[in-house]
Amino acid sequence: MTQLSFDDFLVEEEYLTVTDLTKEIRYLLESTFREIWVEGEISNFNHHSSGHMYFSLKDENAQISCAMWRRRNQELFFTPRDGMKVVVNARVTVYEKRGNYQLDVLQIKPAGLGELQLAFEELKNRLRGEGLFADEYKQPIPLYPERIGIVTSPTGAAIKDLVTVLRRRFPAIQIVLNSVRVQGESAAAEIAQAIDEFNEYGKVDVLIIGRGGGSLEDLWAFNEESVARAVFRSQIPVVSAVGHEVDFCICDFVADLRAPTPSAAAELVVQNRDGIAARLNQMLEFMSGSILDRIKYQREKIQYIKNSYAFRQPEDLVVQYHQRLDDISRNLRKSMSRKIDLNEQMLNGLSKRLALLEHNNVLKRGYSFTFRCSDGKLISRANELNKKDEIEIKFYQGKVFGTVNEVEG
Structure with missing residues (x-):
């Protein structure tokens, strides 16, 4: 009789390690759910000190963990909070160390304008109850300001409209710009900080804060409580010029004067020469x-x-x-x-x-006039010149002549 060993009873099989299995699961999930939209309610929201956001998305029967990295959440126009209904654009992925699947969030949007409108009305009613909108706190706008502070984006249409109208109405006016982002998650903090900085600086007669038009989401930074309180505590009169005539923001109610557009704000603040x-x-x-x-x-x-x-x-x-x-x-x-x-x-x-x-006094303060030699036209914008145009630059004392090598703007 032949004696059999235990090894003779073992059938050769392929085995997966835990790591291999987890990677297979991750591959299947990520290849199947490359980019999806998921609706749910935020819970356990945590904005980590690293800048990343962690939260759960849930409905009546289930929940899933979510992560939104800092580089993506910096452009959010609102601050997520527990209980808010949202729609997220995300990829399904697996956190291999724990074997958990989660959503890698690319975008977050409110589930409807109703969420934002509700937040708007709640804050408006609360601030009104505190007296921030009361006429007794409104400061008069100076009749003849000499220096104007502006809080807006340096590249938007608002700053171009403001400077154009201000210069047209009173060329000698001095303009000080504190550049900020006007939308995205950090915009409200930048706007509030800019208002406080102008008050510490203390060398402007009136402030104009604003931006061009947009959706409720685009304008949301001007509905944030931090901006409203910065406007209220400002010792410098503040003119709010956000969006178009039909747009209303929280800062409009707190400001000393509301202008329907940035151009209108410039006309209200500066008298025509x-x-x-x-x-x-x-x-x-x-x-x-x-x-x-x-x-x-x-x-x-x-x-x-x-x-x-x-x-x-x-x-x-x-x-x-x-x-x-x-x-x-x-x-x-x-x-x-x-x-x-x-x-x-x-x-x-x-x-x-x-x-x-008087133009000589304007020149005396460091300004200059630029003329095109071919026709003597006064140049106010770079795009009025072409390469190789001959120009004359007049100073308070003397003038210089030159040739345009390159035109930008």
């Missing part, structure tokens, strides 16, 4: 006419006294009227002297403002 000159002329004419009317009235009054019957009365009446006449003359001289002093002060002030409009 020609309008200022016209008003100055009206004031001069009014003051001159007022003084002449006063002189005429006093002369007629004196003449009336001289021609009156009482003036020809006995000596005591003559003395009495002489005293009255002396009083009137003395008061008239005092009044005229005060008015002349006041008018001199006003005229000096008006002359200084008019001097700002």
Whole structure:
């Protein structure tokens, strides 16, 4: 009889390691669910100090772990929170160390505008209850600001419109831009910080914050509580100019003045140069006419006294009227002297403002004028020139000539 060993009973089979099996599962899941949209409710939300977001997406019967890496979540227009219904664009993947499958999230969107609108109304009602919208806290906008601070994107349409209108209405106005992102998750923090920085800087007369139009999602940074509170605590008057005329944001209600568009904000903040000159002329004419009317009235009054019957009365009446006449003359001289002093002060002030409009004074402050030599046209934009155009640049003292080598913008 042949004796059999235990090894003779073993059948050769292929075995998978845990790592091999996990990799196979990962391959099957990732190749089957390359990029999908999943709807659910956020729970266990955690914005880690690394910048990554971790949360669960659940419905009534199941839940799945999710991760959204920092480089992707920086462009979110809202802050996710527990209980929010969302739709995520994601890939199914496997976390091999734990053998768990999860969603690698590429995008997150609210499940509907209702979620954002509800958040908007909740914050608006709460801030109104705290008094942030009350008229008693509104600061007046200066009538003649000399330096304007702007909080917006350096590349958007808003800054171009603002600068164009401001320069057209009052070329001598000084503009200070604090560049920020106007949408995405970090936009609200940047806007609030820019407002605070202007208040620390303290050298502007009024602030304009805003951006061009867009969807509710695009404008959401201006609905964030951090921006509203920065506007409220600003010691510098703030003009809100967000979106188009039909768009309303939380910061519109908190700001000292709301403008329907960035261009409208520029027109509201800065007076037209020609309008200022016209008003100055009206004031001069009014003051001159007022003084002449006063002189005429006093002369007629004196003449009336001289021609009156009482003036020809006995000596005591003559003395009495002489005293009255002396009083009137003395008061008239005092009044005229005060008015002349006041008018001199006003005229000096008006002359200084008019001097700002004179082009040599603009040049004296470091600006220059550029002309195209071929036709003498004043150049205000780079795209008005072509390569090899001959140009003349005029300074406060002297001028230079040159040739355009390259045009940008």
